[in-house]
Structure formats: structure tokens, C-alpha cells
Amino acid sequence: MQNNSKLRGKWHHLIKRLKVTTIRAKVLGFTLVLLFGLLIGYGSVLFVTNDLSESFDALFDRSLMLSDLEKSMNAMEAHVTRYLETKDSDSFVGYMTERERLLELSKRLKVGLSADEAELRLHNLGILVTPYLEAAEDAIQQKRARNIQATLKAQATLMTRSQFLKEGIQGLFRLDFSKNLNRYVAMTEQMGKINVLLLWIFLLLLLLGMVFVVDFTQRISEPIEALSLHAQQLSSGNYHIDVAGDYGYDEAIVLSQAFSEVATHMARSIEELKDKAETQKQLRLSAVENLRMQNLLKQAELLALQSQINPHFLFNTINAGLQLAILEDADQTASFLDHMARMFRYNIQRLDNTVSFSDELENLKHYYHLMKVRFQDMLVMTFEVEAGCYGLSMPPMILQPIVENALVHGLKHKETPGHIHILAQVGVDSTGVNCAVVTVSDDGAGMDQETLERLVASAYNQGIALGHTTGLGLANVYERLKVFFDRREVLSISSELGKGTHVTLTLPLLGSGKEAYHESTRN
Amino acid sequence: MLKDKKRIALKVIEVGLTSILAVLLMVAFFQVAGSANLPPTFLAVQGNATVQYALIMDMELTAANDALIDGLKASAKDVGSVVTLYQVDGEKSLAQAFELASLTQCEGIFVKLRKNAGATNYIQKAVQSGMRVVVIDHDAPDSLRDAYIGANPVLVGKKAAEMAIKWAKPIQSQSVMVLLGASHQDATGIASSAYLNGFRQGVENALNPTNIEVVYTSELASEVIIENALKAGKVQIFVCTEPEDTIKAMNVLIDYNRIKEVVLIGSGNIPQVVDGVEKGLIEASIQVDYVAMGVEAMRLMTKLIGDNAPTAYQLMPINVIEGPDNAK
Numbered sequence: 001m002q003n004n005s006k007l008r009g010k011w012h013h014l015i016k017r018l019k020v021t022t023i024r025a026k027v028l029g030f031t032l033v034l035l036f037g038l039l040i041g042y043g044s045v046l047f048v049t050n051d052l053s054e055s056f057d058a059l060f061d062r063s064l065m066l067s068d069l070e071k072s073m074n075a076m077e078a079h080v081t082r083y084l085e086t087k088d089s090d091s092f093v094g095y096m097t098e099r100e101r102l103l104e105l106s107k108r109l110k111v112g113l114s115a116d117e118a119e120l121r122l123h124n125l126g127i128l129v130t131p132y133l134e135a136a137e138d139a140i141q142q143k144r145a146r147n148i149q150a151t152l153k154a155q156a157t158l159m160t161r162s163q164f165l166k167e168g169i170q171g172l173f174r175l176d177f178s179k180n181l182n183r184y185v186a187m188t189e190q191m192g193k194i195n196v197l198l199l200w201i202f203l204l205l206l207l208l209g210m211v212f213v214v215d216f217t218q219r220i221s222e223p224i225e226a227l228s229l230h231a232q233q234l235s236s237g238n239y240h241i242d243v244a245g246d247y248g249y250d251e252a253i254v255l256s257q258a259f260s261e262v263a264t265h266m267a268r269s270i271e272e273l274k275d276k277a278e279t280q281k282q283l284r285l286s287a288v289e290n291l292r293m294q295n296l297l298k299q300a301e302l303l304a305l306q307s308q309i310n311p312h313f314l315f316n317t318i319n320a321g322l323q324l325a326i327l328e329d330a331d332q333t334a335s336f337l338d339h340m341a342r343m344f345r346y347n348i349q350r351l352d353n354t355v356s357f358s359d360e361l362e363n364l365k366h367y368y369h370l371m372k373v374r375f376q377d378m379l380v381m382t383f384e385v386e387a388g389c390y391g392l393s394m395p396p397m398i399l400q401p402i403v404e405n406a407l408v409h410g411l412k413h414k415e416t417p418g419h420i421h422i423l424a425q426v427g428v429d430s431t432g433v434n435c436a437v438v439t440v441s442d443d444g445a446g447m448d449q450e451t452l453e454r455l456v457a458s459a460y461n462q463g464i465a466l467g468h469t470t471g472l473g474l475a476n477v478y479e480r481l482k483v484f485f486d487r488r489e490v491l492s493i494s495s496e497l498g499k500g501t502h503v504t505l506t507l508p509l510l511g512s513g514k515e516a517y518h519e520s521t522r523n
Numbered sequence: 524m525l526k527d528k529k530r531i532a533l534k535v536i537e538v539g540l541t542s543i544l545a546v547l548l549m550v551a552f553f554q555v556a557g558s559a560n561l562p563p564t565f566l567a568v569q570g571n572a573t574v575q576y577a578l579i580m581d582m583e584l585t586a587a588n589d590a591l592i593d594g595l596k597a598s599a600k601d602v603g604s605v606v607t608l609y610q611v612d613g614e615k616s617l618a619q620a621f622e623l624a625s626l627t628q629c630e631g632i633f634v635k636l637r638k639n640a641g642a643t644n645y646i647q648k649a650v651q652s653g654m655r656v657v658v659i660d661h662d663a664p665d666s667l668r669d670a671y672i673g674a675n676p677v678l679v680g681k682k683a684a685e686m687a688i689k690w691a692k693p694i695q696s697q698s699v700m701v702l703l704g705a706s707h708q709d710a711t712g713i714a715s716s717a718y719l720n721g722f723r724q725g726v727e728n729a730l731n732p733t734n735i736e737v738v739y740t741s742e743l744a745s746e747v748i749i750e751n752a753l754k755a756g757k758v759q760i761f762v763c764t765e766p767e768d769t770i771k772a773m774n775v776l777i778d779y780n781r782i783k784e785v786v787l788i789g790s791g792n793i794p795q796v797v798d799g800v801e802k803g804l805i806e807a808s809i810q811v812d813y814v815a816m817g818v819e820a821m822r823l824m825t826k827l828i829g830d831n832a833p834t835a836y837q838l839m840p841i842n843v844i845e846g847p848d849n850a851k
Contacts, residue, residue, distance in 0.1 A: 037548065040552070113574070113604075114605065120605055120607055197547060198551065204540055207540055211537055215537065
């Protein structure tokens, strides 16, 4: 069992190794196929041409041999004739030489008794050489023996046998010619067929090569094109790309996987960088806001310092005045100075302090007392405060400047008593956050739309609009609220010409009470 | 999707081309291997026979001669011998043939001439020089030939006569023309005389009165002979001794549209003659199997070479091929 699974594992491994999945394997595979085809083609041509060459050699081999035979016979006969005429020793030597050559040829001609007509004829020619040479030798011997008649007879016999041989040679030439012609035609036909086949094979190899090249280049370029497209997407900021695809070879798969991982890493890194940049941006903005706030505070302090001679001197002076009023039993004056001292004490605090809404209200009431002395019945200020608002944390000197504005711009020229109403309610803003919604409403002159827009613009554009008592304008109030609560939607103004103005503060609560408080302070 | 289709198409083309290539490579391989089937060239086949015989025949090759050669060569292969053909057309070439047979160390000679008797002297010399001689088809009784094989010409003639009688129309008098073909040179030939004797004997008693005219195709072409005879309108029965003459006669009769009027007795069993008989264009054909004769001749010679004493005179059977009874 174990052996079987081992074998199976080895077999799978072998199959996997043999699978043509890499570029190298594909190219190698195709090259081998091409080479194999070319080898077969070349081998076939080589074999056939070799075979044909041998055949052609063989075709003429016999003819050459017969031709040699005839030449030797003629040469020998010439020597014999000359010898018989002249007994010339050169002729005899020539005769002997040709005789030897003919004997040698005779051996080659005797190919054995064959059923093939041509070969049988050839064998017979080889046999006939012997009596032919015997006749020549007989003639020579008779000549030497000086037997003229016998010599002539032998010579006649030689000629007869020579004629037999030559007729035989000619007959064989004719026979060979027709056979060789047929053989040549057959060989040429076959060669032609093989040539046509080889042409087709080479054309197919060429076609196959072209198809492979097209397919191969496509397979190589496809994943690269896809990857370059994805790279473009990456460069244009799209990091969420899917490079999965059916690529025909391992290298492309590896590339696409690596690319995908790179894209993922890049996306992650860029997200991290974005978060970091956002954080830094927030920090920068916060720092800028802080700097602005400090600047505002410093300006406010500067103004406050400019408008105040010496807070200690002022306190001491006011307290002195208070003491005097008490000594002189000037209760009203003592009360006035008391409210004034308290108000000034509140005013000179650092504007980056945090106070409660109740502190602001307290200060506002002191202010009201002071203004009441001045305006008598021409000014009425009422308070309507929900208990949940008292705990609101906020920066100081917010309500007084607003009420001051209402007094100065709204009620100053009013011929009838003016009303300023402070309404504080617990609500929820548009983002769902619990807020204290504080509205300072007056029934004064109001503003037209243009004036309102200008006021709003100046408030929102961080203009240093000077306040009347505090030197703190609406812009300062807005900026400090914006920084304190870290939101822009903290102040809104609505007004109608001739009817009054409403300034609404929407201040997020960080814990609140629930009691409603309504106080109308009238003298 | 389009990309996938393209890829599949390319794959299909690749596979298709590779398959065709594989097929062509196999065909090329077999073509190349088949080049070995070309006729062998010189010295490709070494002879391995042990005995050579000579066959001396007339220059004119007839169907009978072809059949005889086929029979001899086929049986020669079986007994490890070869036969060299010498064709003669006169005294000189006859002498040369016998001399060449001797010079090429032939152990035996087959002689089939129109007039074998004319080679008597040469046959005798050959026998005296130690060669065995078998005479075929026409005997040379005065020679020292070792054996004779052939059909009895008298019996052949009688058989031809029998067929002539059988197919003759029942008219008052018959005129018969016998065309002696290539194997019959002239009236001096023994075989020719014997044949004619046999024929006459066969005819005389059955067809009366009968006029038998004998012509030799060596003197005049058989077509001309037939044509003249038809024009004269006197001959009712034609008898041919050679297959070639039989076919020529048949064609002339067809051309003159005289098939139904005239009886044709032929010779041989070559395909055209057999076809003519089957179609009823030839009434009958007297046939001697020359292939079998060649085989028997070789058998005789082999026995002679082996110093066995075969029969000196072997007769071949005579066959008749007849047409359908209601042919004409």
C-alpha cells in the first residue's frame, strides 16, 4: 500500500515535471518538434538521394564493365592481328596485357546463373571470354608453329567468338538500357513524390512555426499587457485591482501574483500614509487654530490692557467707592459699585479659561444691573434657562458681548422700552449631539438682509471687530466658540428690519441638568 | 471571451497542423522505405542456379512459344536451373545458337522449331558433345535427340476434324480451309504432314463431298487468306492451327458479318480465343497446354541430366474448348 502510494507520488511528480508549463519548456518542446520534423525530412532526402546515387552508380556499373570488355577485346584483337602479321614482341606483350585484363573482367562478369535475363547474359559473356581467349591463344601458338592454315582457322574461330561476344554485349546494352530507363523513370517518380511530400512537410513546418510564434508571442505579451494596464491603474490611484487570469505559463502566474501582492501592499501603505497625513493635517489645523486663538487672546488681552488702566487700581478704587457709599448709606451706589466690581472681576479673567453657563449668566445679570441704572425702564432683560444648560462648559465673555451688541445696535435708538430675552434650551443638533441652544433675542431695530450678511461675514472672517464695553466683537466671540467647541456651526444670526435680531448659539453639552429656569429680571 | 475563442482557434490550428505533419512524416517514411521495392540493380541479386540450359526457338514468338517459355522458366526455378533463349531465323543463326549453347557450357538444349528436323545435324553434334537434347512440339526422329515431347499431330488433326464435323452445317458439300500457322513451315514438315493426315482422315469419312484446301500463313497473311476465301464464297469451314490466326480469322468474319454462316475451328487457349468460343464466335478451339509442355520438358531434361532414362517420347493431352450449343 505504502509502495503504491509512493509510486503514485513519483509518477505525479514525473508528470508534473514533464508538463509544458514554463516558457522554456514550451520553446524547447516546439524547437524539438521542429528539429524532429526537419531531421525526418532531411534524413529522408539523404537516404533517398544516397539510395538513388547508389542505384545510378549501379545502373552504369555494368555498362562500364561491358564497355571495358569491348575495348579490351578490340585491343587484344588488334595486338593478335598485328602479332599474326608481324610477330612483333610489343604486340605479344600487348596481347598478354589485354588477356590478363580480359581474364580479370571475365571473373567479374561471372555473377552466377541467375533467373534474371540480363544477369544470365552477363554470366554467359563471362563464360564466353574463356573460349575466346583460347581461340586467340590457339592462333598465337599456330603462328609460332608456323602452321598457316591452322593459324587462319584459329583466327577465324577467334573472330567468330569475338562476334558472339560483341553481339552479346550489344544485346545486353539494349536490354540494360530499357531496364535502366524503366528503373530511372520509377526512381524519378518516387523522388518526385518524396519531393512533393517533403515540400508539404516543410510548408507545414513553416506554417506550424508561424502559428506557434503568433500563439507564443500572444501568450507572452498578454499577461505583460494586462500587467501594464494594471500598472496604469495603479499609477492613477486605483489600488484595488484583480490580476487573476488564465496565463499559459508559470512565469506569468508568478509575475501576476507578485504584482497583486505589490498592489495590495501599496494600497495598504497609501492608506496608512493617508491616515497619517490626515492626522498630521488635523494636528496642523489644530495647531493653527491654537495659534490663532492665542493670537486672539493676546489681542483681546492687549485690548483689555489698553482699555484698562490697572485692574488692581480699578478694584481698589471701586472698593474704596463702595466703602464710601456704605459709609454714606448710599445703598444704591453701594449696590451699583458691587455689581460693577463683580462684572469687572469677571471681565479681566483670561479668555482661554473655561467657565460654566451659569457663570456667564451671573456676569450678564451684573451687566444688566449696571445698564438698568443707565437705561431705567427702557431696558428689560429676561432669562429663560433650562436646568440642563447650567452645566455647560464654555469660554468666558460670550453672552455679554452679544447682549451688548443687541443693546447698542438694536435698542439704543428705540423710543419705547426694549426687550432682550435670553433663552437657553437643551436640544440636539443636526449631527445628533446634545447641545445647549442659547438664543439672545431683542426687539430692536433689526437689520436688513445686506447688513445682516455683512455682519455675518465679518463675524465668520475673523475680523477683529471691537466690542463696545469689552472690546470683544462678535468675530472674537465666534472664533473663541469655534476653537473651544471645535466646530464651525456654533453661532447663527437672524434679523428682520424693524422687528429685532436673534443670535443663536448652538453649544455641545458635555453633561447637562434637566431643570428649567425662567427668571425675568425687572427692576 | 473573444480572447478565449482566439486562443482555442489557435490551439485547434496547432493540433490540426501537427496531426497533418505527423501523417505526412509517416507517409514520407513509408515512401522512403518503399524505395527498397524498386527493381534490384545490377549485382543486387546473385545467381544461385546450378545448371544452364538453352532453348532454341524460331524468331517469331507465338502464343504457344510464350506459354512454353513460361512453363520452362517456372519449372527451371524449382529445379535450380536457368534457361537461355536463343532465337534463330536461318541456318547461320541456328548454327550459332548451337555453338553458343556449347560454349556457354549448357548441359542441355530444348529445341522447338517449326521444323525441328532441319536441326538434325546440330542436334546430333550437341548430343555427341555430351549435351542432352529435348525436342518439343515437332519431332526430329532422325536426330539423336534424347527425348521428344509434344502432342501427336495426327491426333490434333483428327480432333480438329472432329470439331469441324460436329459444327458443320448440314449442307450437301463442304469446303474446308486449313490454315497452317507459324509452327508449320511448309508441307515438308513432318508435323504438318501428320496433322493434315489426321485431319483428312477425320473429315473424309464424315463430311462428303469435302474439299480441303491447305494454306500456309508463312506465305500469306491469314487475314488476307480469309478475306479472299470469303469473297470467293466457297469455304464453309475454317480451321486454324495457331491462336493468332484464329483471332485474325474471327475478326475478319466479324468484319464481313459472316460469323453465322461460317464455321471456325481454332487453336489455343489464350484469353481472346476463349472469349471468342464463349461468345460463340468460334465454334471450338483445339488446345495443347504449352505451359504444361514446358514443365514436362524440364522434368524430362532433369531426369536426363540425372542419368535417369525417361521415356523418349512423351505425348501431351489434347483439349477442346467448345462454344455454347445454341451460339449461332
